[in-house]
Amino acid sequence: MESTxxxxxxxxEKTYGEMKAISPLSLSIKKGEVTAIIxxxxxxxxxxxxxxxxxxxxxxxxxxxxxxxxxxxxxPKELAKKVGIIRQQFDLVGSLPxxxxxxxxxxxxxxxxxxxWSFFFPQEKDIAIQALQRVGLADKMYDxxxxxSGGEQQRVALARLLVQRPEIILADEPVSSLDPARAEDVxxxxxxIVKEEKQTLVTSLHSVELARNYFDRIIAVREGKIYFDxxxxxxxDADLTNLYQLTELNEHADKTPPLS
Amino acid sequence: xxxxxLHFHRKNILTFVMLMVFIGSLFFVDWGKNLFHSGGLSxxxxxxxxxxxxxxxxxxxxxxxxxxxxxxxxxxxxxTLALILGVVLGVLSSGILMSDKGIGRFLSKSIFRGLLGFMxxxxxxxxxxxxxAASGLTPFAAIxxxxxxxxxxxxxxxxxxxxxxxxxxLNALRSSGATRMQQLIYGYIPFAAPDLMSYxxxxxxxxxxxxxxxxxxxxxxxxxxxxxxxQDLKYDEVWTFLFFLIGIVVIVDVWSQMVRKRLVx
Numbered sequence: 001m002e003s004t005x006x007x008x009x010x011x012x013e014k015t016y017g018e019m020k021a022i023s024p025l026s027l028s029i030k031k032g033e034v035t036a037i038i039x040x041x042x043x044x045x046x047x048x049x050x051x052x053x054x055x056x057x058x059x060x061x062x063x064x065x066x067x068x069x070x071x072x073x074x075x076p077k078e079l080a081k082k083v084g085i086i087r088q089q090f091d092l093v094g095s096l097p098x099x100x101x102x103x104x105x106x107x108x109x110x111x112x113x114x115x116x117w118s119f120f121f122p123q124e125k126d127i128a129i130q131a132l133q134r135v136g137l138a139d140k141m142y143d144x145x146x147x148x149s150g151g152e153q154q155r156v157a158l159a160r161l162l163v164q165r166p167e168i169i170l171a172d173e174p175v176s177s178l179d180p181a182r183a184e185d186v187x188x189x190x191x192x193i194v195k196e197e198k199q200t201l202v203t204s205l206h207s208v209e210l211a212r213n214y215f216d217r218i219i220a221v222r223e224g225k226i227y228f229d230x231x232x233x234x235x236x237d238a239d240l241t242n243l244y245q246l247t248e249l250n251e252h253a254d255k256t257p258p259l260s
Numbered sequence: 261x262x263x264x265x266l267h268f269h270r271k272n273i274l275t276f277v278m279l280m281v282f283i284g285s286l287f288f289v290d291w292g293k294n295l296f297h298s299g300g301l302s303x304x305x306x307x308x309x310x311x312x313x314x315x316x317x318x319x320x321x322x323x324x325x326x327x328x329x330x331x332x333x334x335x336x337x338x339x340t341l342a343l344i345l346g347v348v349l350g351v352l353s354s355g356i357l358m359s360d361k362g363i364g365r366f367l368s369k370s371i372f373r374g375l376l377g378f379m380x381x382x383x384x385x386x387x388x389x390x391x392x393a394a395s396g397l398t399p400f401a402a403i404x405x406x407x408x409x410x411x412x413x414x415x416x417x418x419x420x421x422x423x424x425x426x427x428x429x430l431n432a433l434r435s436s437g438a439t440r441m442q443q444l445i446y447g448y449i450p451f452a453a454p455d456l457m458s459y460x461x462x463x464x465x466x467x468x469x470x471x472x473x474x475x476x477x478x479x480x481x482x483x484x485x486x487x488x489x490x491q492d493l494k495y496d497e498v499w500t501f502l503f504f505l506i507g508i509v510v511i512v513d514v515w516s517q518m519v520r521k522r523l524v525x
Contacts, residue, residue, distance in 0.1 A: 080437030
């Protein structure tokens with residue numbers, strides 16, 4: 001075994017009321033892999049990512065992060081050093097200046113008084129400046145975050161991840177609210193950071209195009225199960241057509257209504 | 261079908277019945293000469309005359325200025341204390357510092373909500389009487405009489421605002437390893453601050469009026485002067501003081517508009 005797992009899922013199951021969001025599902029993602037999770041709306045991508053980020057816990061089965069069960073991460077700061085999260089928007093505090101949102105990434109190490117002091121006199125500014133330079137926003141450091149455009153806000157979220165320096169980055173539809181050019185721009189920076197920092201990346205994506213162009217491995221999810229799991233280069237057009245085909249003829253269709 | 265139609269017109273029928281009752285009741289009013297007491301109309305005329313010819317003599321203006329300053333000082337000091345009380349108790353009664361599970365959040369919520377309820381259940385005038393009885397006619401009586409009920413109101417509103425902060429940015433903070441206190445400073449408060457500030461300004465306006473009224477108890481200030489002038493039947497003086505009261509309320513309103521614009525932008 002030359003490399004260790006970033007995520008190990010064994011028979012993970014999740015049900016909301018009558019609805020089965022994730023059927024028993026097993027999966028492992030190696031450290032350093034750059035993986036995209038694709039699939040039609042309601043396939044369970046977000047549920048899967050929420051479970052990986054421990055926002056939700058599975059009904060059955062176990063999830064290990066870096067070979068350690070999720071339930072064993074008692075300290076949120078310890079978990080934040082392992083896993084960092086970026087979502088599609090609304091993740092930043094709009095009324096605060098950009099630098100505060102970036103420095104939140106340092107909360108893994110900062111105690112209360114340091115973060116309190118930093119609210120008035122930003123601490124460890126150099127780290128924030130470096131991170132903002134890498135995403136090309138050094139000049140917007142003291143701007144109110146809500147004044148930035150959608151693409152710029154996602155880049156601020158990236159700068160926060162740069163400061164947080166987790167081993168694994170989970171991205172939940174990180175570019176779905178951006179236009180195609182901005183989406184490519186943000187994804188480019190994200191992949192570049194991940195490769196440079198030798199991090200692991202797991203992203204859920206709507207766009208098959210982006211998944212094939214930017215990622216190494218593609219996991220397709222449909223109706224809470226893994227539909228296929230392949231190197232990005234090996235994914236054929238026929239696979240994708242089948243994946244997104246409407247489920248009217250499927251006998252389980254009425255039992256598994258789509259999740260939003 | 262009939263019953264459904266009846267159900268549909270339920271409110272209209274009730275409105276009609278109540279309107280009829282009101283109109284009917286007008287026939288039972290004794291529209292005699294007792295509606296105004298004798299001389300009431302002439303008093304009204306004097307009041308209206310005072311409105312257009314307020315007493316602008318230097319002594320009265322100076323007295324009004326000093327009383328205005330005193331009223332404003334009570335309101336500012338009371339409001340400052342109320343803000344501190346409201347923020348601290350509001351955070352505690354919102355329960356956001358406690359973990360979602362467990363009895364801690366429930367206890368913190370119920371104890372501090374109860375305390376806030378007690379503070380604002382008693383009107384500021386009653387608090388003023390209580391404090392005057394206890395500490396005499398000192399400024400502290402007026403300040404505490406404003407601070408306690410207003411702290412109760414602000415705390416309650418602030419707790420509601422904190423509980424309504426959208427969960428996505430808070431989840432993001434949590435996943436960055438932020439503790440609950442760090443979430444409070446970098447998440448809850450920045451989100452709630454603009455709404456809270458505009459509410460504080462509205463309350464400050466109320467505090468000025470309250471502070472003026474409060475001085476009827478004998479605490480000095482605009483209300484006290486109004487009362488003295490009323491007793492002397494000097495309506496022109498009453499209006500001078502009232503204009504000063506209206507003036508500070510308008511100034512605070514303009515100021516709050518300016519601050520709100522900056523916060524929301």
